[in-house]
Amino acid sequence: MRINEIRLNNFRNYSSLKLRFDKRINVLIGDNAQGKTNLLEAISFLSTVRSFRIKDETDLIKKECDIARIEGMIQSSVGEKRLTVMIGHSGKSLLIHKNPVKRTSEFIGQCNAVLFTPADMDFFEAPPKVRRRMMDVELSKLSPVYMENLNQYAKVLKERNTYLKQDRPDIEYLEVLSDQLIALQIPIIESRREFIAFVTKRISTLFCEFMEEKFEIDIKYESESESHTDLALHLNQKMTASLKRDLALKITHVGIHRDDAKFALNGFDVSAFASQGQKRMLILALKMAILEFIVSKINTYPILLLDDVFSELDTKKKVKFAQLLPKDVQIMITTTEINEIKGWPASEIDVFLVNNGVITPYKEDYR
Ligand SMILES: Nc1ncnc2c1ncn2[C@@H]1O[C@H](COP(=O)(O)OP(=O)(O)OP(=O)(O)O)[C@@H](O)[C@H]1O
Ligand SMILES: [Mg+2]
Structure with missing residues (x-):
């Protein structure tokens, strides 16, 4: 299973984002508080219809806005599905393609993501x-x-x-x-x-x-x-x-x-x-x-979301961890330090720079 594209509107610190994931491994690099975890939170929300960080979902709506929207294009063996979550101040709605879904249980699992977060x-x-x-x-x-x-x-x-x-x-x-x-x-x-x-x-x-x-x-x-x-x-x-x-x-x-x-x-x-x-x-x-x-x-394979996975691992373990990741799984990984992905298979990686709710391709050579 893959996520081909994500679109966010007024979600956390993202006003408007459209991002395609063409490669298997997607690295989100950026300083603290730029929106790296927010992006993983959005993908994870498509998977579980809940936030792994907060209970009150209105916190997900960008400050001073009315509705947050997460849209994901999910590729599986049956084709591509467009999943949409809209979160308002009085509740949320779920759509598959453009059809409203009544039961959360019908929506959950359409995008299957497994998350590692430091809170674990x-x-x-x-x-x-x-x-x-x-x-x-x-x-x-x-x-x-x-x-x-x-x-x-x-x-x-x-x-x-x-x-x-x-x-x-x-x-x-x-x-x-x-x-x-x-x-x-x-x-x-x-x-x-x-x-x-x-x-x-x-x-x-x-x-x-x-x-x-x-x-x-x-x-x-x-x-x-x-x-x-x-x-x-x-x-x-x-x-x-x-x-x-x-x-x-x-x-x-x-x-x-x-x-x-x-x-x-x-x-x-x-x-x-x-x-x-x-x-x-x-x-x-x-x-x-x-x-x-x-x-x-x-x-x-589900999509693997790795938030800040490297801290506390020694260099040897970081390399070992990269080696042990299954080869067929799509990975979204956040880091503040580009050196952390040294030695990873460059042909399979896209690196994105996350800066204050804006994501652009990372230009510097990191290999
Ligand atoms: N509802 C919201 N509206 C606007 N901005 C928000 C909202 N919720 C969170 N933010 C902003 O999002 C930023 C935090 O983003 P995030 O947690 O994704 O950071 P990060 O890039 O993962 O940083 P770190 O490396 O410290 O983990 C903060 O600047 C915070 O103020
Ligand atoms: Mg973070």
């Missing part, structure tokens, strides 16, 4: 919801059904929690809601299990190649479902056993909203054991494993 460095220390979100973002891009189930689950969960706060909740009605929650979470658990199993298989190899040393990496999918196969029965027992606690504390304790994925390096918890450099390489190995998972599902 907190991934292992972050609360479980960050690691759940990683699974959900990747799986939602691959399956509208997954996303619909997840949304429906969140709705029923909210209803159950609200109902638990009533004076005398009716037990039978609570059971109806519990049954709905169980039915909705079973396919989600199955998808998360499959995802973790795949990523676990690949991540050790990728990480060892980066580090040129032997390591064992394990990812444990922590879930109330444990490794049970009769999920309906097992979850039913768990929910029944938790009913008293749910009533006392007025909240639902059992379910996928509590899942986590725990990473261990040579048997030790990554958050407590790994060095900064190791964590960065582990995150990168994770992203690579995710690329492979996506290929296994949709037969094409």
